[in-house]
Amino acid sequence: MLLRLRKVSKSYMTAEGPLEILHEVDLSLDAGSTLALTGESGSGKSTLLHLAAGLDAPDSGVVEVAGQEIATLDDAGRAALRRGTVGLVFQQFNLIPSLDVAANLAFHARLAGRHDPRWQAELTERLGLTGLARRYPEQLSGGQQQRVAIGRTLAARPKLVLADEPTGNLDEPTGDAVLALMLTLVAETGAALLMVTHSERLAAQLDRRVHLKAGRIA
Numbered sequence: 589m590l591l592r593l594r595k596v597s598k599s600y601m602t603a604e605g606p607l608e609i610l611h612e613v614d615l616s617l618d619a620g621s622t623l624a625l626t627g628e629s630g631s632g633k634s635t636l637l638h639l640a641a642g643l644d645a646p647d648s649g650v651v652e653v654a655g656q657e658i659a660t661l662d663d664a665g666r667a668a669l670r671r672g673t674v675g676l677v678f679q680q681f682n683l684i685p686s687l688d689v690a691a692n693l694a695f696h697a698r699l700a701g702r703h704d705p706r707w708q709a710e711l712t713e714r715l716g717l718t719g720l721a722r723r724y725p726e727q728l729s730g731g732q733q734q735r736v737a738i739g740r741t742l743a744a745r746p747k748l749v750l751a752d753e754p755t756g757n758l759d760e761p762t763g764d765a766v767l768a769l770m771l772t773l774v775a776e777t778g779a780a781l782l783m784v785t786h787s788e789r790l791a792a793q794l795d796r797r798v799h800l801k802a803g804r805i806a
């Protein structure tokens with residue numbers, strides 16, 4: 589099992605007092621499987637994804653990634669887990685503006701010690717980025733930037749891909765094409781995917797779907 593949440597609860601402090609966002613959420617994801625996380629705006633989807641990435645800690649409950657309980661790791665251990673096992677794709681592409689496409693694609697793989705020029709070349713071609721390798725992010729369209737962001741994540745061959753509305757900034761045909769490509773590449777690398785989406789239509793393309801409502805899995 590790549591990802592497991594057990595009785596995970598999380599509150600944020602607000603001016604009116606603590607606000608519970610997630611209440612005893614259980615969720616698990618096996619290697620090679622894909623799961624869509626849906627729910628209304630504010631239902632806690634991004635919060636859950638951040639907990640799964642070890643970017644934030646739950647108030648109670650357990651988060652395990654690849655068999656490791658995140659709470660038992662120190663900052664360096666969590667950073668190593670993110671670098672070595674987890675890949676993140678966000679709606680805002682988070683490309684490095686000072687690096688060209690090729691260097692952006694290589695960045696995480698190099699950090700993870702898994703830079704593989706042949707795999708990068710294959711991703712570049714299949715993501716339709718050939719010819720754009722020397723361009724900088726600001727010289728790309730939104731769809732092109734998102735394909736670079738997905739390529740950058742997959743170049744490092746993460747075991748677990750966490751994606752937050754990865755096609756949310758794209759028009760529907762472009763978003764559909766980018767998602768289809770991401771699903772194919774995730775399947776080929778044997779990674780597990782947890783994807784947050786507002787879209788029922790996109791959620792239906794993944795193996796399983798869970799819906800968050802008022803902080804609980806509905």
Ligand SMILES: Nc1ncnc2c1ncn2[C@@H]1O[C@H](COP(=O)(O)OP(=O)(O)OP(=O)(O)O)[C@@H](O)[C@H]1O
Nearest residue numbers: 600601602609627628629630631632633634635636
């Ligand atoms: N750091 C924070 N401090 C206080 N409240 C927060 C914080 N982060 C998120 N929240 C609140 O927690 C709730 C859940 O936020 P979250 O971003 O997880 O929702 P979401 O389901 O991803 O929403 P969306 O679909 O709009 O992105 C929201 O009400 C939000 O205002």
